[in-house]
Amino acid sequence: MTLLWLIIIPLLGGLAAWILGRDNNTAARWISLVALTLDCVLLAILWLGFSFQPEIGQGRWLIEWNQAWIPQLGISFHLAMDGLSFILVALTLFLGIISVICSWTEIRERVGFFHMNLLWILAGILGVFLALDLFLFYFFWELMLVPMYFLIYIWGHENRVYASLKFFIFTQAGGLFMLLSILALYFIHGGNTGIYTFDYNLLLGTSLTPSTAFWIMAGFLIAFIVKLPVVPFHPWLPDAHTEAPTAGSVILAGLLLKTGAYGLLRFVMPLFPSAAAAIAPTMLGLAVIGIIYGAILAFGQSDLKRLVAYTSVSHMGFVLLGIFAGSATALSGSVMQMVAHGVSTGALFIVVGMIQKRTHTREMGQMGGFWDMAPRLSGVGLVFALASLGLPGFGNFIAEFLVLIGSFRMHAVVTVFAASGFVLAAIYSLWIVQRVFQGEKRDDVHIADLTGRETGMMAALIIVIIWIGFFPRMVLKPVEPVIQAAGSSAFQENPVQIEGGGE
Amino acid sequence: MNIADFTALSPYLALSASTVITMLVLGFYRNHKITVILTLAGLTLSGICISGSLSVLPRDVTPLLTVDPYAYFFLVLLLLAGFAVTAMSYSYLEKHEGHREEFYLLLMLALLGCAVLTAATHFASFFLGIELLSVSLYALAAYFRHSDRSVEAGVKYLILAAVSSAFILFGMALIYAETGSLAFAEIASRVAGAQVRHLPYLSGVTMIIVGLGFKLAVVPFHLWTPDVYEGAPAPVTAFIATASKGAVFALLLRYFTRIDLHAQEALVVIITIIAVASMFIGNLLALLQTNVKRILAYSSISHLGYLLVTILASGPVARIAAAFYLSAYFITTLGAFGVVTVLSGPDRDADQMDDYRGLVWRRPLLASVFTAMLFSLAGIPLTAGFIGKFYIVAAGVGSALWLVVIVLAINSVIGLYYYLRIIIVLFAPVEQKLQREPGLSRSSSIALVSLTVLLVWLGVYPGPAIELIKVTMQSIL
Numbered sequence: 012m013t014l015l016w017l018i019i020i021p022l023l024g025g026l027a028a029w030i031l032g033r034d035n036n037t038a039a040r041w042i043s044l045v046a047l048t049l050d051c052v053l054l055a056i057l058w059l060g061f062s063f064q065p066e067i068g069q070g071r072w073l074i075e076w077n078q079a080w081i082p083q084l085g086i087s088f089h090l091a092m093d094g095l096s097f098i099l100v101a102l103t104l105f106l107g108i109i110s111v112i113c114s115w116t117e118i119r120e121r122v123g124f125f126h127m128n129l130l131w132i133l134a135g136i137l138g139v140f141l142a143l144d145l146f147l148f149y150f151f152w153e154l155m156l157v158p159m160y161f162l163i164y165i166w167g168h169e170n171r172v173y174a175s176l177k178f179f180i181f182t183q184a185g186g187l188f189m190l191l192s193i194l195a196l197y198f199i200h201g202g203n204t205g206i207y208t209f210d211y212n213l214l215l216g217t218s219l220t221p222s223t224a225f226w227i228m229a230g231f232l233i234a235f236i237v238k239l240p241v242v243p244f245h246p247w248l249p250d251a252h253t254e255a256p257t258a259g260s261v262i263l264a265g266l267l268l269k270t271g272a273y274g275l276l277r278f279v280m281p282l283f284p285s286a287a288a289a290i291a292p293t294m295l296g297l298a299v300i301g302i303i304y305g306a307i308l309a310f311g312q313s314d315l316k317r318l319v320a321y322t323s324v325s326h327m328g329f330v331l332l333g334i335f336a337g338s339a340t341a342l343s344g345s346v347m348q349m350v351a352h353g354v355s356t357g358a359l360f361i362v363v364g365m366i367q368k369r370t371h372t373r374e375m376g377q378m379g380g381f382w383d384m385a386p387r388l389s390g391v392g393l394v395f396a397l398a399s400l401g402l403p404g405f406g407n408f409i410a411e412f413l414v415l416i417g418s419f420r421m422h423a424v425v426t427v428f429a430a431s432g433f434v435l436a437a438i439y440s441l442w443i444v445q446r447v448f449q450g451e452k453r454d455d456v457h458i459a460d461l462t463g464r465e466t467g468m469m470a471a472l473i474i475v476i477i478w479i480g481f482f483p484r485m486v487l488k489p490v491e492p493v494i495q496a497a498g499s500s501a502f503q504e505n506p507v508q509i510e511g512g513g514e
Numbered sequence: 515m516n517i518a519d520f521t522a523l524s525p526y527l528a529l530s531a532s533t534v535i536t537m538l539v540l541g542f543y544r545n546h547k548i549t550v551i552l553t554l555a556g557l558t559l560s561g562i563c564i565s566g567s568l569s570v571l572p573r574d575v576t577p578l579l580t581v582d583p584y585a586y587f588f589l590v591l592l593l594l595a596g597f598a599v600t601a602m603s604y605s606y607l608e609k610h611e612g613h614r615e616e617f618y619l620l621l622m623l624a625l626l627g628c629a630v631l632t633a634a635t636h637f638a639s640f641f642l643g644i645e646l647l648s649v650s651l652y653a654l655a656a657y658f659r660h661s662d663r664s665v666e667a668g669v670k671y672l673i674l675a676a677v678s679s680a681f682i683l684f685g686m687a688l689i690y691a692e693t694g695s696l697a698f699a700e701i702a703s704r705v706a707g708a709q710v711r712h713l714p715y716l717s718g719v720t721m722i723i724v725g726l727g728f729k730l731a732v733v734p735f736h737l738w739t740p741d742v743y744e745g746a747p748a749p750v751t752a753f754i755a756t757a758s759k760g761a762v763f764a765l766l767l768r769y770f771t772r773i774d775l776h777a778q779e780a781l782v783v784i785i786t787i788i789a790v791a792s793m794f795i796g797n798l799l800a801l802l803q804t805n806v807k808r809i810l811a812y813s814s815i816s817h818l819g820y821l822l823v824t825i826l827a828s829g830p831v832a833r834i835a836a837a838f839y840l841s842a843y844f845i846t847t848l849g850a851f852g853v854v855t856v857l858s859g860p861d862r863d864a865d866q867m868d869d870y871r872g873l874v875w876r877r878p879l880l881a882s883v884f885t886a887m888l889f890s891l892a893g894i895p896l897t898a899g900f901i902g903k904f905y906i907v908a909a910g911v912g913s914a915l916w917l918v919v920i921v922l923a924i925n926s927v928i929g930l931y932y933y934l935r936i937i938i939v940l941f942a943p944v945e946q947k948l949q950r951e952p953g954l955s956r957s958s959s960i961a962l963v964s965l966t967v968l969l970v971w972l973g974v975y976p977g978p979a980i981e982l983i984k985v986t987m988q989s990i991l
Contacts, residue, residue, distance in 0.1 A: 081901075083834075083980045084908070120943075121875075146904075153895045160934070165941055176934055183930055187923040190904070194911040 013053055014076045014090040017100065018137050020050050021107075025130035032123025039123040043111045043130055050137075051104050058097070061489075071496060072143075073097065080147070085197075085208035089144040094489030095346065099140045099273060102353050105475070106265040107133045110258035112468045113361045117257055117368055118166060125166060128158035132262055139270045145193045146209040148278075149186070152234070152270070156182055159259065159267065167254040174247075174254035181247040185237035192230025196282070199223065215281060225290075228283040232290070235279065238271030239327050241294075242301040252320035253373075257364030260316070264323050264360060265353035272330045272349055276342075276493075280334070287335070294335040295418075299428045302328030306435035310442065316363045316373045319356065322399060322439065325432055326352045326407075332429055333414040341417025342494045343487050344410050350486050351406030351479060355398040358472040362392045365465065366447070369458045375443075380452025385460040389448035391469045398476050400440035401433055406479035406486075518570045522581040524563035525589055526629055532556025533622040540615050549615040550604050550957075553622060557596045564589060572989055577697055578639040583986040585633035587837065588764040591844050592632070595757040596625045598848040598961050602855040603749040605955035609860040610658065617657055624650035624753065628761035635772070637686045637696040640765060644682065644729070647758060648675040654753070655746040667745030674738045678728035685721030688714050698772040705773060716780055719773075723784060729762040732822065733791040736815050740803075743811035748863045751807060752851030755814050756844045763821060767836055770825055771990050785826055789918055792819030793925040800932045807865040809932055810850055813891060816929060817843055820922055823906050827913040833987040835905035838980065842890065842898035842972060849887040849965040853880055856958050870936065872944035880954070881940050883962045890969055892933040893926055898972035 024046025032039025061073050072091040080088040092100070110129060118125050135155025142148040156179060164175035193209070200217045201207035208214070219227065237244045248268075252260050280287050305324030312318040326348065333345030365388060366381075367373050382389040398405035401412075411433065419426040461469065479486055520527070536552045564586050572582030579585075599621065607614040627647030634640040652675065656668020690696055692715045693704040704710060727735035743751045775781055796816030803809045821843070824836035857864035857880070864870070874881035890899030903926065910919035954962070972979055 079977075080975075081977045081980060083977065083984060150895045150900075153900070157889065157894055161941065164938060165943070172938055176931065176938075179934060180927060180930055184927045187926055190907060191911065191919060191923060194908050197908070198912050 012076055013057060014074060014092060014141055015088075017050055017053055018090075018134050018141070020046050020053070021130040021134040021137070024049075025127040025134070028130065029123045029127035032126060036119070036122040039126045040111060040115060043126040044108065046130060047104055047108045047111065047133070051108070054097075054100060054104060057092070061097070071492070075143075080144075084146070085201075085206070085210070086146045087144050087208075087210060088147060089210060090141040090147075091143045092141060093493050094491070095273070095276065095493045096140045097489050098346065098350060098486055099269060100137060102269070102350055103133060103136050103140065103266055106261055106353060106357055109357065109361070109468060109472065110261050112464065113261065113364065114256065114258040115464060117364060121165065125162070128161045129258060129262075131155075131158040132162065133266075136262075136266050136270060140273060143211040144209045145196070145211060145214065145278075148211075149190055149193060152186055152189070153183070155267070155270075156186075159263070162259040162262075163251060163255045166256040166259070168256075169254070170250070171254045174250035177247045178251040181237055181244070182234075185234040185244075188230040189234035190230075192227045195223075195227050195230070199227075211278075217282070219283070221285065221289075224283050224286040228279060228286040228290070231274065231279050231282075235271040235274040236294075236297075236331075238274070239268055239331060240271070240324065241297050241327070241331055242304050242324065245301070245305075245324050248324060249317050249320045252323070252360070253314060253317045257361055260320075260360040260364070261357040264320075265357035268323060268327055269349045269353060272327070272334065272345065275331075275334050276345075288337070291335040291337060294331060295422055295425050298328045298332035298335065299425055300328075301325065301331065302429050302432035303435065306432055306439060309439045310435070313375050314373045315366070315375050315378070315443070315447065316360070318375075318439065318443065319359045319363055322359075322436070323352070323356055325436065326356065326399075328432065329411050329414050329429070332418055332425070336414070336418030337421055338417040339494050341414050343490060344413025344415075344417055346490050346494070347406060347413060347479070347483060347486055348410035351398070351410045351476065354472055354476045354479075355395050355405070355407055358391070358395045358469065358476070359399060361469070361472075362388070362395060365461070366458070370456055375446045377453070377456065378447045379450040379456075381448045381458055383452055385458045387461045387466060388458070391461070391473070392448055393444055394473055395476075396440040396444050398480075400436040404477065404480045406476050406483065409480060409483045515575070518573060519575045521567040521570050522573045522575055523579070524567050525560040525586070526626070526633070528560040528563045529556060529622065529626045529629060532559060533619060533626065536622065537619055540619070544613075544615055546604070546607065546614050549618050550600060553600050553618040554597065556622060557593050557600070557625075561590070561593050564593075574635075575633075578636045579630070579633040580635040581633050583989040584764075584768065587983070587986040588632040588760065588840075589629055591760055591841060592625055592628050592757050595753065595760070595844055595848060596621065598852060598965060599749050599753050599757075601957040601961035602752070602852050604957050606747070606749055606855045606858060608955075609858075611860075612658075612660075617654070620650045620654045620657075621753065624654065625757060628757050631761040631765045634765055635698045635768070637690070641679075641682065641686065643761070643765075644679065647761070648679065651675070651750075651754060651758065654750045655742060657747055657750065661745075663745035664747065665745075667742045670738050670745075671742050674728055678725040678735075680725075681721045681728075682725030685718045685723075685725060688718030688721065692718065698769060702773045706777075716778065719778070719781060720784065722769075723781075723788075726762055726766055727788065730759055730766075730818050731811075731815055732788050732818050733795045733815065734788075736792070736796070739815060740808045740811040743814075744805060744807045744865065748807070748851055748855040748858050751810075752848055752855065755810070755847045755851065759814070759818065760840055760844060763818075763836070763840060767825060767833065768990060771833070775825065776828055782826065785822055786918060789819050789822035789826065790921050792816060792822065793921055794819075797925045797928040797932075801928065803932070804867055805865045806854060806867065806870065806936065807863065809936065810847070810854075813929065813932070814847065816925060817891070819925075820903070820906055823910050823915065823918050823922060826915055826918060827909040829909075829912065830984070830987065831905075831912050832909040833990060834980065834983050835902075835909040837983045837987055838905050838976070839902035841979070841983075842902035842969075845965050845969050845972070846887050846890040846897075846899055849883055849962060849969065850891070852958065852962050852965065853884040853887070856880060856954055856962070867936075867939050870939050872942045873940045875944055879959070880962070883966050885937055885940060886966050886969055888933045888937055890973070892930050896970060896973045898969050898976070900973055901976045 028039040028042040075091040078088045080086050135151050138151030160175050160179045302325050305321050309318050309321035330345045330348050333341040398407050401408045574580050627643050630643035652672045655671045656665045658664040692710045693701045731739040793816050796812050800812035824832045890897035893899045893903035
């Protein structure tokens with residue numbers, strides 16, 4: 012039941028923010044904040060009751076809730092949480108609160124409706140991370156698109172109509188193929204066993220011929236790699252990220268992309284282990300292409316926000332590499348990257364948003380020398396640029412390092428090319444720092460430093476990214492059983508024990 | 515005929531009787547409000563009769579009609595459409611000059627024609643129903659005699675409906691010539707007994723498909739749709755899009771279930787081609803439109819294409835899918851045209867995109883309703899359209915109809931584009947200071963809000979509705 016409340020509270024909070032916020036902007040903001048804080052409290056209560064080292068014989072879910080929904084079709088409202096969902100739910104709530112705070116002064120128009128959309132996206136994402144019924148999963152998967160579309164379309168920047176349409180149509184198209192696959196799986200399982208159900212646990216053991224398994228997996232894969240995104244399915248991303256309001260970019264980069272990775276981990280790998288293994292070489296190739304291509308394109312941008320958007324393409328390449336590398340170490344690196352990238356890129360988008368709000372431009376050609384005028388803002392920018400390039404001490408370093416050592420043993424060549432991503436990341440990250448924060452001070456640009464609210468928000472982000480850099484076990488320990496379970500089914504290699512501590 | 519027969523027929527009798535009473539009352543005292551109240555009372559009475567006569571079902575009443583839960587299910591949908599259209603028409607017609615009262619008479623007659631179709635199991639009742647419906651619709655489409663476009667719509671509908679009736683009659687004649695029967699059940703048994711020559715029989719069925727294709731506005735018989743949708747008064751368009759198509763579809767489903775479509779390979783191919791063409795052409799042409807009524811017209815062409823998938827698919831899931839999708843389509847289309855109706859003024863209907871620009875900031879309720887309807891048409895979760903589309907895809911995948919299902923998926927994406935285009939306009943930022951416009955009339959707002967509630971209810975908690983549909987659809991066998 013608690014799991015259901017996790018989803019219902021933002022939904023209700025959103026409605027309340029809309030209705031009460033029609034005439035009172037501050038009320039809408041506070042309602043959203045309170046709703047998300049309540050969710051955090053719920054999650055904390057759950058967390059205190061968990062032990063992340065399940066005994067043998069104990070179910071793999073830490074908490075589960077199951078209720079018939081459309082019994083005629085074998086659809087149930089089945090929610091469950093394991094370590095992976097827990098980490099991602101925590102990330103969702105953290106970035107959700109950050110998004111509310113970073114919109115505090117940026118959004119001045121139609122504030123109530125904005126917060127309703129924000130909270131409904133978060134509810135959809137929470138649903139995606141918790142759903143264990145394939146129909147329910149698809150339901151939430153689609154549900155989070157609509158408010159995101161509104162967020163980009165109503166509060167976005169100049170080119171928002173094009174960007175929002177492109178975002179919606181790309182992801183919806185991917186989703187429909189997933190729907191076909193879900194239904195194919197449903198009917199095959201029903202035909203084999205006589206039990207027509209969308210329940211994840213029951214569908215896990217469906218026996219499929221290799222070619223059927225491949226096509227069904229392909230449907231899931233399309234949906235997830237559009238979302239992740241994997242080159243060449245990425246064109247929606249730069250537009251959507253660039254045109255979205257800051258909160259929208261934070262949620263897109265920090266959370267929506269992660270739902271793609273989560274889908275790969277939760278559904279593609281366990282449901283179709285052999286088909287996934289068969290497609291792994293292709294995916295590894297695309298991952299490396301994504302890492303390098305994203306980094307090179309990032310370097311070519313003059314629009315700061317677009318630059319950050321392309322770095323996401325590059326960083327998500329590491330996630331894909333880790334998932335398909337076939338080792339537990341790489342897999343835990345991927346999970347780490349999901350969290351670290353969510354925090355660091357989210358923070359970078361906030362920095363860009365703050366710069367844009369103050370200077371009314373995203374063009375790097377019109378920036379420079381901000382350090383003198385806004386030392387705190389620039390300092391924060393530097394911290395997250397360094398996090399993004401994978402400096403030891405930040406979570407991103409742990410993540411990318413784990414992915415690389417994990418995949419090196421099996422795919423040395425691929426790993427070598429992927430490692431060049433580190434170098435390229437250093438180039439574009441330092442490029443941002445040089446062009447924006449250092450360099451010649453321009454007389455025509457004045458920029459105010461961080462306010463108290465902004466300082467507090469950025470401090471929280473910095474603490475988190477450094478904390479997981481020094482204590483990665485905070486993230487890795489809860490997901491360990493999940494990864495071992497995935498590893499034992501999908502990979503031959505013995506899981507490598509992960510040691511805590513970065514430095 | 516005995517008492518049970520009359521009981522089974524009572525909803526139909528109630529509809530007829532209230533039409534006659536309304537006509538008589540009109541002869542003495544002409545009043546818009548009273549006519550509307552009489553119409554609504556007639557519909558309610560018919561609904562009460564339905565709940566009262568469930569116990570005698572299923573029942574063959576004369577050789578012409580089979581009154582079974584299947585017929586009643588569609589009758590309920592039709593009554594719902596009647597309610598919604600009447601409620602919307604009231605405030606719509608108030609804005610117009612001239613005689614308003616006959617509109618409801620024609621509406622009731624058209625509804626009666628639809629009602630007959632849902633229970634028809636004989637070519638005679640089939641044809642009577644079709645004609646009663648068509649003749650009322652000519653007059654309804656051309657109801658505003660002083661508007662050129664309305665008259666044009668009426669004439670277009672008249673000519674095409676006459677052609678389609680001719681096709682249907684010719685088809686019936688061919689089938690009768692081969693099988694010697696006009697009743698569905700007997701035709702089916704003669705065909706199964708292989709006493710018929712294939713070519714004339716198949717030509718007959720194909721001609722009936724052509725004739726009904728005009729009514730359903732599926733490609734390539736769709737050419738009249740956009741013009742009639744655009745020209746006819748908005749409530750009439752809503753009626754044509756829902757009740758008329760729904761009743762014809764119910765008949766088609768019953769007919770094809772009786773004669774076992776899948777035994778005839780050629781018919782399956784024909785319907786597959788029609789379905790695929792309707793989806794693609796409906797959606798692609800909708801992309802090119804700038805008029806909201808025309809967009810909805812083309813979108814309805816593609817939705818009928820989706821529905822045909824359920825005729826191709828076999829098994830009980832397919833029939834449940836058909837009934838559920840049709841229910842969702844009724845609610846959605848009535849809601850969408852309801853919004854168009856409410857926004858329409860005395861001079862012209864609100865069919866230009868500019869009529870909707872920034873609507874959400876001016877009339878939030880109306881815009882929210884419209885958005886919900888458009889999302890349902892696009893098949894987005896929380897709406898009935900999502901569950902409906904899901905059911906159709908499930909039926910298609912269950913019968914391994916990969917071609918049509920993949921076409922359906924591709925078309926859903928194409929469709930999304932033009933639905934979103936309307937939504938973009940609805941949510942467009944407006945420069946001038948917000949000015950809340952006058953509220954809706956009570957009847958329209960009740961109708962629109964209840965349609966939206968139904969839409970979300972079916973989208974979030976469809977279990978009970980599916981159970982009901984499952985029970986009623988079993989009776990078709």
